[in-house]
Amino acid sequence: MAGSLTATREALWPAARPRGWASTGGRYRTKEVQEEMQTRILLVEDNQDFREAFARMLQLQLAPEIDVSFAHADSLAEAHALLREEEGLDAALIDVGLPDGDGLDLVRELEGDGSRVPVLPTLVISANPEHSVATRAIEAGARGVLSKMVSARETAQTVQMLIGVGRSAG
Numbered sequence: 001m002a003g004s005l006t007a008t009r010e011a012l013w014p015a016a017r018p019r020g021w022a023s024t025g026g027r028y029r030t031k032e033v034q035e036e037m038q039t040r041i042l043l044v045e046d047n048q049d050f051r052e053a054f055a056r057m058l059q060l061q062l063a064p065e066i067d068v069s070f071a072h073a074d075s076l077a078e079a080h081a082l083l084r085e086e087e088g089l090d091a092a093l094i095d096v097g098l099p100d101g102d103g104l105d106l107v108r109e110l111e112g113d114g115s116r117v118p119v120l121p122t123l124v125i126s127a128n129p130e131h132s133v134a135t136r137a138i139e140a141g142a143r144g145v146l147s148k149m150v151s152a153r154e155t156a157q158t159v160q161m162l163i164g165v166g167r168s169a170g
Contacts, residue, residue, distance in 0.1 A: 039068045039163055042092040044079045044106065045125065046099050050148070054125075054155075061156035066163070075100045083117045091162050092122045093146070096133060104140040111141030123162050 041058075045051040055070040062068050071086050073079035075098050083089070092110050094103040103124065112119040124137035127148045134145040146158050 037067075039066055039091075040086070040089045041068060041070050041159070041163075042073065042079065042082060042086070042089050042094075042120065043070045044073045044076075044092065044094045044098065044103060046074045046095060046097070048074065054148075057152050058156060058159060061152050062159070066160070068159075074098075076103070076106055079106055080117070089118070089120055091159075092120045093125050093159070094122055094142075096124060096126050096128070096137070104136055104142075107137065107140040107142045121162050123158065 039062075043051055043055055045054065051072055051074070055072070058070075059068055071082045071089065073082050077100055079094075092106075094106055094110075096103045107122050107124060109117045110120045110122050122142050124133075124140075124142045124145045125148055126133050126137075126145060129147055129149070137145045143162055144158065146155060150158075
């Protein structure tokens with residue numbers, strides 16, 4: 001798992017949180033309720049082929065434990081429109097380089113700078129493994145940075161951590 005994150009904000013992922021509890025946007029769910037509900041993730045990525053493949057891979061990796069669906073956006077403008085329309089989003093995965101701006105601006109908004117969008121835990125997804133990208137993402141408020149080049153298993157584990165649901169060891 002350690003290889004999947006370039007950086008994390010450990011203070012925002014408290015180790016003491018009981019396994020099976022998710023805290024997103026002020027909502028708390030038991031593992032049983034989480035399993036009955038669909039987890040909704042905002043995926044902001046401008047490369048349509050990658051976005052669709054990434055979402056499908058995560059759905060397959062997380063099933064059957066987590067029923068996940070995605071709200072897809074290819075730009076900051078589309079992400080903002082979805083955030084106004086969609087209810088029940090649990091987390092966001094955001095690319096840095098978007099056609100209409102820097103994805104880190106959206107991270108700042110979603111991580112609670114008091115603006116017009118709901119607070120959501122975020123991960124930055126990036127093909128750029130440079131330390132400076134990770135540093136900027138963490139400074140913007142992202143919970144972590146996920147390389148687009150890590151394994152499907154590591155990606156799924158990192159997303160599980162973000163939404164607060166973990167597979168039992170074994």
